[in-house]
Amino acid sequence: MSDRDAPIVSVQGLHFAREGEDGPRVIYQDLYLDVPEHAIVGIMGPSGTGKTTLLQLITGQILPSSGSIFVAGKEITHLSKRALFKMRRDMGVLFQSGALFTDLNVFENVAFPLREHTQLPEEMIRDLVLMMLEAVGLRGVVDLNVDQLSGGMKRRVALARSVILGPKIMMYDEPFSGQDPISRGVLLSLIQKMNKALNLTSIIISHDVLETAKIADYIYILYSGRIIGKGEPEALLRHNSPLVRQFLEGNPDGPICFHYPAKDFYEELL
Amino acid sequence: MKAGIQWLGRAGIDFCQAVGRSGLFLLSTLLARPKWRQIWPLFSLQLYRVGILSLLIILLSAVFIGMVVALQGYNTLQKFGAAQEVGQLLALSVVRELGPVVSALLFAGRAGSSLTAEIGLMRATEQITSMEIMAVDPLWRVVSPRLWAGFVALPLLTILFNLTAIYGGHLVAVDWLGVDSGAFWSNMQSAVSFREDILNGIIKSLVFGFVVSWVSVYQGFYAEPNAAGVSNATTKTVVYGSLLVLALDFVLTTMMIGGGNHA
Numbered sequence: 315m316s317d318r319d320a321p322i323v324s325v326q327g328l329h330f331a332r333e334g335e336d337g338p339r340v341i342y343q344d345l346y347l348d349v350p351e352h353a354i355v356g357i358m359g360p361s362g363t364g365k366t367t368l369l370q371l372i373t374g375q376i377l378p379s380s381g382s383i384f385v386a387g388k389e390i391t392h393l394s395k396r397a398l399f400k401m402r403r404d405m406g407v408l409f410q411s412g413a414l415f416t417d418l419n420v421f422e423n424v425a426f427p428l429r430e431h432t433q434l435p436e437e438m439i440r441d442l443v444l445m446m447l448e449a450v451g452l453r454g455v456v457d458l459n460v461d462q463l464s465g466g467m468k469r470r471v472a473l474a475r476s477v478i479l480g481p482k483i484m485m486y487d488e489p490f491s492g493q494d495p496i497s498r499g500v501l502l503s504l505i506q507k508m509n510k511a512l513n514l515t516s517i518i519i520s521h522d523v524l525e526t527a528k529i530a531d532y533i534y535i536l537y538s539g540r541i542i543g544k545g546e547p548e549a550l551l552r553h554n555s556p557l558v559r560q561f562l563e564g565n566p567d568g569p570i571c572f573h574y575p576a577k578d579f580y581e582e583l584l
Numbered sequence: 585m586k587a588g589i590q591w592l593g594r595a596g597i598d599f600c601q602a603v604g605r606s607g608l609f610l611l612s613t614l615l616a617r618p619k620w621r622q623i624w625p626l627f628s629l630q631l632y633r634v635g636i637l638s639l640l641i642i643l644l645s646a647v648f649i650g651m652v653v654a655l656q657g658y659n660t661l662q663k664f665g666a667a668q669e670v671g672q673l674l675a676l677s678v679v680r681e682l683g684p685v686v687s688a689l690l691f692a693g694r695a696g697s698s699l700t701a702e703i704g705l706m707r708a709t710e711q712i713t714s715m716e717i718m719a720v721d722p723l724w725r726v727v728s729p730r731l732w733a734g735f736v737a738l739p740l741l742t743i744l745f746n747l748t749a750i751y752g753g754h755l756v757a758v759d760w761l762g763v764d765s766g767a768f769w770s771n772m773q774s775a776v777s778f779r780e781d782i783l784n785g786i787i788k789s790l791v792f793g794f795v796v797s798w799v800s801v802y803q804g805f806y807a808e809p810n811a812a813g814v815s816n817a818t819t820k821t822v823v824y825g826s827l828l829v830l831a832l833d834f835v836l837t838t839m840m841i842g843g844g845n846h847a
Contacts, residue, residue: 373717375713375716375717399719399721400719402716402717402718402719403719405717406717407714407717409710409713409714410710411709411710413709413710413711413713413714414711415706415711416705416706416709416711426718426720427718427720429622430619430718430719430720430725431719472714
């Protein structure tokens, strides 16, 4: 990350705890994180470490216990509902499931943001939708229903829908999980091309080390509510912290326990 | 003992929270900023789904209920030599009580459960969240058209229920049991008041339509985003919706007939 790049997303001293049945569970404690403009930043970490929660915090779906989150220079936690909705027009999120509307066909799904936020004539909406679907290689499915698409195709259609309004920031929630190698490769190349062609800033939330390292400019590794490693992919792959090494190499033994904390097994059996 | 009081207290707090939250939810839905050019397409689609698609069950039930009331009424009235009054008995039972209440109960089971399951699944599959991220208010886009469609559909369904039930009763009383057709209709016409009976029945169905739709969309919107949560919310819609209809029916009936003439 070069110094001249101003962060478009900046997380400052973030604390967040979720209410559970046995009291609050701390997800983040004193987290600092910057995403420079036009970069592809990977946020990685083991499952259950709160990566998706971070995405919810950045998009203002949930509020932190304390700390600040700046998006394009605005403190997102202080925005009114109206201002937050306005800000979200500059954000796109690709959900793990695609989150396409099942009562609309592919065309209407991709056209949805245009119909909601613009007054464009029907011919122009059609041209834009076809252009976006062509970009993700799915112009041929324009008239299909969502349930006729494969998982990978759903994500590509959802990607077309997310970028059709020209957001500044694109966030991807586990884009590669459950994908066959070809779909993974297609998504990787699309994320990279979209970022360049549309001048986006991309945040990839993932636990797929190799895929994310291929396209990311910078990577943060989270564990237990804090950052355990950060840097450019090549440097991070040579990181010597045992925590980072265990995550990157996928070792079952190491500082990250295989067993969920529990009382002594012998005592439990007695 | 202590645990029992604690449980009672917690249940009371949960109940108050749910009432408050559902009230705020309703208020936010009613105040959501609409997009005028989309109102009619969204509303008419939901009206079709909750109204037209509920027609079959409502009309079939109405025919059978009308037939049963006519048969039971005829058998009882015949003992007093008043079999000709069966039309009056049928019409009053149907337009005052059976029409609004049975339509609302069927509506809660058919349309209410479907509304809850649909919105709950939209929540579980992140469709609601993605809508919020796209800066589209789901209260306006998803909840509001369904709430208003339920409010409008139930009174219309109730009117059709009333007409069909009376036709079903006519089939049994006149065509099968031989009650004079002229007496059947003229007794009905002289006994049924438009203001006191028919209009009050429609007012009841307006209230039921609003309440059942409110419960349905609320349960769907706040369903736990998983299979068990959606199933639980759907059950709650039918149970709470039906109980509220029956309780409100008593309240509304009391208000409408003023507790009866004791003197």
